[in-house]
Amino acid sequence: KISDEKISPDGSRFRCPRCSSVLLVKKPQKKATEINKNLVMVAHSDEAVAEKAAKLLRAERYDVITVRDGIEAMVTALNRLPLIAIIDVALPKIEGFEVCRRLKGRPETEEIGVILVPSVYDKSKYKRPPSTLYGADDYIEEDEIEENLIRKINNLKKEKPTAEEQVSSPMTEKTESPSATKPLSDEGIERARRFIRTVLSDIFIYNPERVNEAIGSGTFREVFKSQLTEGFKLYQMRIAQEVRDKGDFFQEEVEEFIERKKKELEG
Missing domain, CATH: 1.10.150 (DNA polymerase; domain 1)
Incomplete structure (x- = not known):
């Protein structure tokens, strides 16, 4: 068992002494009971894109959780109740638009603001609004993140009902116990x-x-x-x-x- 003191807020990597696999270990987190007005979840399968968005948000004093697949996104949203969720449509395990549909269809998560990232794989081909946002509040292309993300988030924040600001909890997410964490993939x-x-x-x-x-x-x-x-x-x-x-x-x-x-x- 790994003590919590050795695990950083975003999780830490440890090598298994038995199989030598490198494991990403994160602290378990208590389930939230109301929307955290200062928390943003970034769900994107590309680590570089997720970190770019997270850096912009942290500079604006938002707390940020980053996740890499649709299952993580669902679990994190349900347990942490972020104010905003930025969701890549191409998430593995559960596709981003399906995550959006499920979040908007549940009473405990329907108030989470969702921004879809429908990145066109061939940037030179065309750019037009998606045919449907699957219940999302807005969308943003990958190459517009630096220019427009903060504006879109602040606009959504203004549209939400005002409430007493919450003290944000550590930037971690509910995950499997350390012993159940899976090795990193190729x-x-x-x-x-x-x-x-x-x-x-x-x-x-x-x-x-x-x-x-x-x-x-x-x-x-x-x-x-x-x-x-x-x-x-x-x-x-x-x-x-x-x-x-x-x-x-x-x-x-x-x-x-x-x-x-x-x-x-x-x-």
Whole structure:
């Protein structure tokens, strides 16, 4: 067991003496009972983007929690009740727009302000508002974060009912106990999968009705052949050959995306 004194507010990495795996350990956190008016959650699968947003927010004296996947985002939002949640649509495990839909559908989290990050994977192609925000209060493109994030957050904060400011708790999140923390994944493979999820999330968030119709009729690959082909070409350009040789990650992620959407439509 690792004592709490050895764990930093954002978590600390330790090497397991038995298997030599490097583990990210975070302190457990008590569940909040009301919205923390000074807390912002940044849920983004790209650590660099998350840290860029967190740095801007901390400079404005906000407390910040960063998480990397949809399950972490749901658990953290439910237990910490941040004022604002910035959510990447391409989160692994549970997609960002699904996290948004669930948070807005629960009475204890419906007042959390949500800003979606629907980053277009090909920046040179086009830029237009998403077809739907899935209940989110606003959205921001990745390349607009430095210029517009604080303004959007402050606007949302003004729209929320005024209440006595809370004293923020330490910048940690509720996680599994240290003994249950999983080893860090291969960074190259995760980067590859993150890129593919971004391609698929962008296809969906800009064409939700067409995607659902194609999934339902079993023609997703045919209907979006040009977008998938373009995405695969960019995948080959941006992901190193040595990483791509480790598995057919593009097809795996496409198949997982189709299966998830089928279950959602059936449910």
